[in-house]
Amino acid sequence: MPIYTLEAGQVVQGIKSKEFSAEEYISQLFERIEKVEPKVNAFVTLNKEEGLDRARRLDKKIRDGEQSGPLAGVALSIKDNICTKGMKTTCSSKMLESYIPAYDATVIKRLMAAGAIIIGKANLDEFAMGSTTEFSRHGPTRNPWDISRVSGGSSGGSAASVAALECAASLGSDTGGSVRCPASFCSVVGLKPTYGLVSRFGLVSYANSLEQIGPVGRTVSDVVSILNVIAGFDENDHTTTNSSKPTYSLQERKGLRVGLIKEFTEGADPGVSKMIYKAAETLEKQGCKCEEVSLPSVQYALASYYTIATAEASSNLARYDNIRYGFDMNPEGYEWNSYFARARSNFGDEAKRRIIVGSYVLSSGYYGKYYLKAHQVRSLLKREMETLFKKYDVLIGPTMPILPFKIGERIDDPLKMYLVDIDTVVANLTGMPAISVPAGFADGLPVGLQIMADQFAEQTMLDVAYLFEQAAKVQRSPEL
Amino acid sequence: MATTTKIGLEIHCQLTGAKSKLFCRCSSDYRGKAPNANICPICAGLPGTLPLLNQKTVEFAAMITLALGCKFPDEIAFYRKNYFYPDLPKNFQLTQYNAYGITSIGVDGRLEYGNGKDARIRRVQLEEDPGRLVYASGSMDTSLYVLIDYNRAGVPLVEIVTEPDFADTKDVRMFLDKITSIIEHLGVCDTKLEGSVRCDANVSVDGGNKVEIKNISSFADVEKALRYEITRQRTMTSREIQVRSETRHWDDARKVTKESRTKEEEQDYRYFPEPDIPLVMLGSEFVSFIKQSMPELPDTRKERFMSKYGLSAHIAQVLIGNKELADFFESTLMIYLSPKEIANWIVTDLMSFIDERQKKEEEEEEHSLFAGLKVGPEHIADLARLVDQDMINRATAKQILGQIIRTGEMPSALAKRMHASRIDDVSVLAQTVQSVFQMEQAAVQDARRNANVANFLLGKVMKITKGKADPKVALEMIQKKLKED
Numbered sequence: 001m002p003i004y005t006l007e008a009g010q011v012v013q014g015i016k017s018k019e020f021s022a023e024e025y026i027s028q029l030f031e032r033i034e035k036v037e038p039k040v041n042a043f044v045t046l047n048k049e050e051g052l053d054r055a056r057r058l059d060k061k062i063r064d065g066e067q068s069g070p071l072a073g074v075a076l077s078i079k080d081n082i083c084t085k086g087m088k089t090t091c092s093s094k095m096l097e098s099y100i101p102a103y104d105a106t107v108i109k110r111l112m113a114a115g116a117i118i119i120g121k122a123n124l125d126e127f128a129m130g131s132t133t134e135f136s137r138h139g140p141t142r143n144p145w146d147i148s149r150v151s152g153g154s155s156g157g158s159a160a161s162v163a164a165l166e167c168a169a170s171l172g173s174d175t176g177g178s179v180r181c182p183a184s185f186c187s188v189v190g191l192k193p194t195y196g197l198v199s200r201f202g203l204v205s206y207a208n209s210l211e212q213i214g215p216v217g218r219t220v221s222d223v224v225s226i227l228n229v230i231a232g233f234d235e236n237d238h239t240t241t242n243s244s245k246p247t248y249s250l251q252e253r254k255g256l257r258v259g260l261i262k263e264f265t266e267g268a269d270p271g272v273s274k275m276i277y278k279a280a281e282t283l284e285k286q287g288c289k290c291e292e293v294s295l296p297s298v299q300y301a302l303a304s305y306y307t308i309a310t311a312e313a314s315s316n317l318a319r320y321d322n323i324r325y326g327f328d329m330n331p332e333g334y335e336w337n338s339y340f341a342r343a344r345s346n347f348g349d350e351a352k353r354r355i356i357v358g359s360y361v362l363s364s365g366y367y368g369k370y371y372l373k374a375h376q377v378r379s380l381l382k383r384e385m386e387t388l389f390k391k392y393d394v395l396i397g398p399t400m401p402i403l404p405f406k407i408g409e410r411i412d413d414p415l416k417m418y419l420v421d422i423d424t425v426v427a428n429l430t431g432m433p434a435i436s437v438p439a440g441f442a443d444g445l446p447v448g449l450q451i452m453a454d455q456f457a458e459q460t461m462l463d464v465a466y467l468f469e470q471a472a473k474v475q476r477s478p479e480l
Numbered sequence: 481m482a483t484t485t486k487i488g489l490e491i492h493c494q495l496t497g498a499k500s501k502l503f504c505r506c507s508s509d510y511r512g513k514a515p516n517a518n519i520c521p522i523c524a525g526l527p528g529t530l531p532l533l534n535q536k537t538v539e540f541a542a543m544i545t546l547a548l549g550c551k552f553p554d555e556i557a558f559y560r561k562n563y564f565y566p567d568l569p570k571n572f573q574l575t576q577y578n579a580y581g582i583t584s585i586g587v588d589g590r591l592e593y594g595n596g597k598d599a600r601i602r603r604v605q606l607e608e609d610p611g612r613l614v615y616a617s618g619s620m621d622t623s624l625y626v627l628i629d630y631n632r633a634g635v636p637l638v639e640i641v642t643e644p645d646f647a648d649t650k651d652v653r654m655f656l657d658k659i660t661s662i663i664e665h666l667g668v669c670d671t672k673l674e675g676s677v678r679c680d681a682n683v684s685v686d687g688g689n690k691v692e693i694k695n696i697s698s699f700a701d702v703e704k705a706l707r708y709e710i711t712r713q714r715t716m717t718s719r720e721i722q723v724r725s726e727t728r729h730w731d732d733a734r735k736v737t738k739e740s741r742t743k744e745e746e747q748d749y750r751y752f753p754e755p756d757i758p759l760v761m762l763g764s765e766f767v768s769f770i771k772q773s774m775p776e777l778p779d780t781r782k783e784r785f786m787s788k789y790g791l792s793a794h795i796a797q798v799l800i801g802n803k804e805l806a807d808f809f810e811s812t813l814m815i816y817l818s819p820k821e822i823a824n825w826i827v828t829d830l831m832s833f834i835d836e837r838q839k840k841e842e843e844e845e846e847h848s849l850f851a852g853l854k855v856g857p858e859h860i861a862d863l864a865r866l867v868d869q870d871m872i873n874r875a876t877a878k879q880i881l882g883q884i885i886r887t888g889e890m891p892s893a894l895a896k897r898m899h900a901s902r903i904d905d906v907s908v909l910a911q912t913v914q915s916v917f918q919m920e921q922a923a924v925q926d927a928r929r930n931a932n933v934a935n936f937l938l939g940k941v942m943k944i945t946k947g948k949a950d951p952k953v954a955l956e957m958i959q960k961k962l963k964e965d
Contacts, residue, residue, distance in 0.1 A: 083528040096527065103521050105528060204527040209755035237530050238758055311752060315560050318571035319525050323628070336566050336626075362562070362750035367580070371752060 004032045005477070008074045008168040008222040012115075015073040016062060022055035022073035026117060029075050033119075033166045036480045039147050042161035044080045044138050045088050046120040051075070054117045069115025071229060076111065077161040077170040080121040081128050082213065083202040084108055087118075091204050092136035093126045094346040095320040097327045105202020106237065107171060107213050107230045114229045119167055122157030126348045127317065128173055128206045130154045131181055131420050132410070135350040140407050143185055145446055145478045149404040152182030158216045159186040165477050169222050171230075173203055175211035176305050177399070177424025180436035183216055184399035184448025187438040187476055189223045189465070190216045194456045195431035196241040198227075199234030205316040207309040208239075210428040218476040220437065220466045224248050227458070246458070253463045256393045258283055259293035264397030264423050264450075271442030272398045279439045279449045280396065282471050283464070293388055293395065297380045298426060304377035305425035306418060307361050307370050314358025317351065320344065353414060382430045389454040394464045397423055399436035399448035423450060433458050437465045438474035483686050483717075485710055487652055488644035489702075490680040491659060492637050494609065495540045497668045501634035502608045503531035503574065510631035511673060515614075523634035525569030530756045533558075537636040538585070538760060540668040541606045542770045544638050545586030547662050547777055548601045555761045557583035558606075558754040563747055566626070567610040569633050575607035577751045583759075592779075594654040600643040609635040619733070638668075644682065644690075649703045649710070652681070656699045657801060661778045664803035671699075672848060681706055685713040689725035693737050696730045705730040709737050781806060789819030798827045804849045805831075808857055816861035818868055825860050829878060833885055854888030855881075863891040871895065873950050898948065909941075909949055913957050916940045927962055934958050 083101035133156025141156035155172025159182030174192035183190025215226035232245035322343035361370035427434035439449035453461035504522035559577035576584035589601030611630040785796040927933035
């Protein structure tokens with residue numbers, strides 16, 4: 001088996017035991033990327049020279065018997081809205097087409113310190129606004145399982161690069177499902193941590209109060225080892241929780257109580273629901289106690305999510321006026337207001353749509369009607385979830401209500417597009433953790449099982465995910 | 481015609497004492513630095529950065545809140561005020577906002593000023609200063625381009641908003657003096673730094689529409705701007721032209737208010753709470769901590785000056801009206817404890833030199849009171865001691881002060897040089913009296929019969945000694961000699 005197919009844990013072991021060198025591994029990966037990237041289009045920027053250089057330095061460290069870190073040599077792709085010092089961070093937008101950050105995001109610093117190697121920046125919907133990675137200036141990322149279909153989004157490049165064996169794992173960001181959706185569509189594992197568990201310093205903000213950076217990997221184990229590196233308090237992010245650094249592990253636990261959210265399965269494609277019921281059966285066979293539960297206020301979740309997300313986005317995206325950084329556009333002859341307007345017309349359609357909606361819901365007189373109301377829904381939803389978590393250890397359902405659809409199929413119908421986020425936004429609105437694990441295939445296309453837990457109950461959630469993964473044994477990467 | 485004027489103020493004061501910016505670790509001291517050298521990814525608003533609230537600024541703002549008699553909410557929040565302007569790196573300003581619940585650091589205060597007047601304080605809030613726009617030709621109207629300097633962006637500001645409780649510009653001046661003294665006493669703001677205190681004002685005349693005046697760059701210009709605007713509005717009213725509700729800009733060069741080019745009242749700032757800064761709980765523990773750590777306020781200091789040093793209310797008021805003066809007074813006392821004498825020297829004599837110097841300055845720049853005057857507490861202490869010990873008389877002391885203020889020489893040294901000291905001059909004085917007695921024999925005879933004539937002899941002595949003799953001593957000497965002979 002070629003070494004580029006190895007899971008992150010196997011890579012670390014192989015390099016540390018000198019079974020193969022980091023340089024060999026990284027070079028093989030770049031050969032793989034060269035081969036499959038024309039079909040998948042997962043990357044925005046490749047970091048070949050520096051990646052190989054880092055690999056060689058790691059090899060020397062290992063030869064010299066020095067400490068090499070828990071992720072030694074693991075090749076990662078990083079969603080292109082996470083700042084990497086000296087490496088372009090474009091957010092797949094014209095507005096940042098030549099932007100090179102002056103600093104590393106906290107998660108990047110932590111990953112590098114753990115020995116990981118960043119091999120490139122992964123494609124996304126512009127500023128992480130989308131569920132398919134079609135709204136990218138660099139073209140859509142294709143689903144490795146069927147390249148005529150969408151990869152999901154907005155972290156489509158992250159999930160696709162992992163599924164296509166272009167890297168071992170990836171970092172995405174999840175504002176309304178952006179890690180879990182493409183993980184589900186590409187049959188890999190994607191985790192959104194509890195709000196405040198992982199630092200957002202260096203994540204280009206889309207909707208600050210909702211989003212978290214999360215790992216994508218081919219196994220629960222890989223996702224855990226990355227989470228262990230990136231989680232924990234950061235003095236540069238006031239919203240991270242000030243507690244001791246958590247460490248998660250893989251453990252077999254029996255007798256866990258599982259609630260299956262019926263609104264999720266009821267609203268899903270029959271093929272998807274069938275897989276989820278089958279997943280529940282699998283869990284029962286593993287000793288879990290499964291019951292159907294109801295989450296009535298989920299009917300308001302999408303409205304609440306899109307109100308809050310667009311409001312925050314409209315303000316976050318205001319800074320892109322092309323004055324301090326951006327793209328080449330001569331200001332001569334413009335009065336500044338018209339220059340701003342002209343420069344900002346270069347946002348893509350979806351970003352523009354969200355800026356307009358967000359500006360509208362915040363405009364004077366409408367704040368109470370929309371923004372405040374959305375926050376009331378948020379509290380309501382949180383209370384309902386907390387009540388459920390008194391009775392159940394985890395709540396499950398489909399990650400996506402539908403199967404990966406054809407590229408271009410929904411791009412002209414924003415409302416239809418927004419509807420696919422119905423099952424994922426709950427975790428963002430409540431700040432609770434959620435993970436998508438491959439559940440199997442319907443009509444040959446991946447279905448993801450979503451597992452949600454109470455705030456900071458990542459370990460319980462991972463226990464169930466691991467239990468399911470071990471029992472279900474779902475295929476992770478397709479032939480390409 | 482009787483007119484009523486209503487003036488409200490919006491005062492911005494930079495928390496220069498906080499050392500670093502409101503949401504990052506950059507220095508709050510941006511003055512004199514190369515353009516855009518005092519910035520970091522956070523205050524430059526680079527993508528991915530998050531604001532980190534400077535705890536010290538919350539404490540400073542809380543001190544101001546207490547000093548202005550305002551109430552604290554249980555928790556404070558920051559809001560984004562969204563508008564596009566090139567001096568804003570994020571195109572929104574982080575500030576505080578009370579429309580959706582009271583979350584600014586202070587509300588509903590009252591401050592006494594002048595003689596028994598008071599003004600209501602609507603709110604106190606913390607916010608970030610924008611960057612600076614530098615116009616190529618110095619004026620917005622004539623420049624082809626503008627340069628942006630973000631060195632100031634993110635510097636902590638406290639905004640103090642009053643109700644429209646001022647009836648004339650004199651009240652405004654007194655109120656601003658009081659505010660200045662308070663923030664100086666609290667040590668939160670060095671008001672002498674250019675642009676560290678700014679003031680917008682709103683004026684209405686005879687119940688007419690309210691006009692906002694912006695862009696007033698110093699407290700000193702507030703009176704000028706208001707006087708101009710009141711006259712403008714009264715003239716319009718007398719001609720039965722309605723005053724429009726608008727925002728006008730103070731033109732510093734032409735000393736007039738003029739219409740703004742942008743219609744700011746039409747802007748919708750789309751306020752919403754900043755998600756990256758969690759609510760800050762204040763709580764009783766915090767409030768008592770602030771109370772304990774508060775430096776002495778001017779009013780308390782005034783009372784102390786009266787009770788401890790026996791100063792009159794007027795003298796004490798003049799001293800605390802300017803922290804530098806009050807500090808000067810107390811530093812002098814550390815050297816020589818003669819409070820009343822020293823207070824008099826400072827308030828009457830020293831102040832007249834200061835006033836004189838300030839009048840000579842073309843622009844009223846807000847620099848140190850004592851700038852250009854070579855006088856320190858040690859000089860005044862020395863002078864007071866010489867007078868207290870009857871080494872020199874008051875007239876001589878005034879003369880001495882007039883000189884040393886330019887030279888910086890110690891008063892006792894100068895007194896010695898002038899031979900004005902009585903001890904040294906006893907023999908000289910006796911000789912002078914003797915010679916006057918010889919020259920004015922007829923007058924001496926008259927004086928023996930008529931006591932008033934002794935004053936004539938004294939006049940002669942004073943003339944010969946060029947006024948350096950102590951008249952009291954000389955007169956005693958003359959009277960004694962008249963009896964002897």
